[in-house]
Amino acid sequence: MERQQAIVVDGKALANDIRSELANRVTELGRAGQRPPCLCVVLVGDDPASASYIKGKQRACTRIGFESVEHRLPANVRERDVLALIEGLNRDPEVDGILVQLPLPAGIRAEAIAEATDPAKDVDGLHPINAGRLLSGQPGLVPCTPLGIIEILKRHEIDMQGARAVVIGRSAIVGKPVGILLLQQHATVTFCHSRTRDLAAVTREADILVAAAGSARMVKGDWIKPGAAVIDVGVNPIDGVLVGDVDFDAAKDVAGLITPPRGGVGPMTITMLLCNTLRAYESRTNSS
Ligand code: NDP
Secondary structure (H helix, E strand, C coil): CCCCCCCCCCCHHHHHHHHHHHHHHHHHHHHHHCCCCCEEEECCCCHHHHHHHHHHHHHHHHHHCCEEEEEEEECCHHHHHHHHHHHHHHHHCCCCCEEHHHHHCCCCCCCHHHHHHHHHHECCCCHHHHHHHHHHHCCCCCCCHHEEEEEEHHCCCCCCCCCCCECCCCCCHHHHHHHHHHHHHCEEEEEECCCCCCCCHCCCCCEEEEEECCCCCCCHHHHCCCCCCEEEEECECCCCCCEEEEEHHHCCCCCEEECCCCCHHHHHHHHHHHHHHHHHHHHHCCCC
């Protein structure tokens, strides 16, 4: 019998569906005489990739009717000046979400920035209070990429309960939180990292494989269990082209479902940022 090709996730289409639901919510708020949610993005330095991510996030906001405010600071700014800006944004009643684009220039600690952000406005879900809430199963703001991954799996009706899920990567923004979310969905989760022995043997067991290592095309076709759901988070510039952590051409012949290196996880990450901003707005204004 001929094997069917994997379903290739259309992250843009999923994202558009969710974004139109969000736009409808903004229209409802306007009809009720309420202001729209407001996301404030902070860019430190002039990294072109970060500047382009920020632009994409702002565009996504304005398209659905959210307010979007940008603060740019020079690369040589002092950490205490960034902290002072964040404290001002924490106090501003019109700001619902605060996002400081990572990575930050040397000398500015991402942890200090995360801890300075009001947990109620921490739309990146990086404040230790939100990380703790996620771990203890309490409601809080959860990092966007992990939320987007779970949404992709749900919208494709991938059965997570009892599934073997393998996550490559253990960062605070992707690997760890996506593993915890998969656990909440009752998957049996294994975390892998740079010191995992015989990684391919572990990934071959996975019904759901999340690759978030930042290593170009490291996951080969024969690392994948036939029929598995493969979520490729990696964004790796190779000769001016962005490639994923998964060897897409080989993997699509083995997997049951796969995200493409572009137009898969990325659009869902931005969409979950919008969802988090709305959530922050609703819980701050009691308007859900
Ligand atoms: P980090 O660099 O913070 O973490 C990478 C993780 O992968 C680490 O835990 C590291 O292990 C592990 N790792 C690295 N190389 C290997 C390897 N060869 N074998 C096994 N494990 C390995 O990255 P992030 O979590 O921030 O991001 C991961 C990737 O996802 C990047 O390419 C990033 O650009 C992309 N990304 C994409 C997003 C999107 O929306 N599409 C959003 C966020 C990130 P150890 O802990 O041992 O060092």
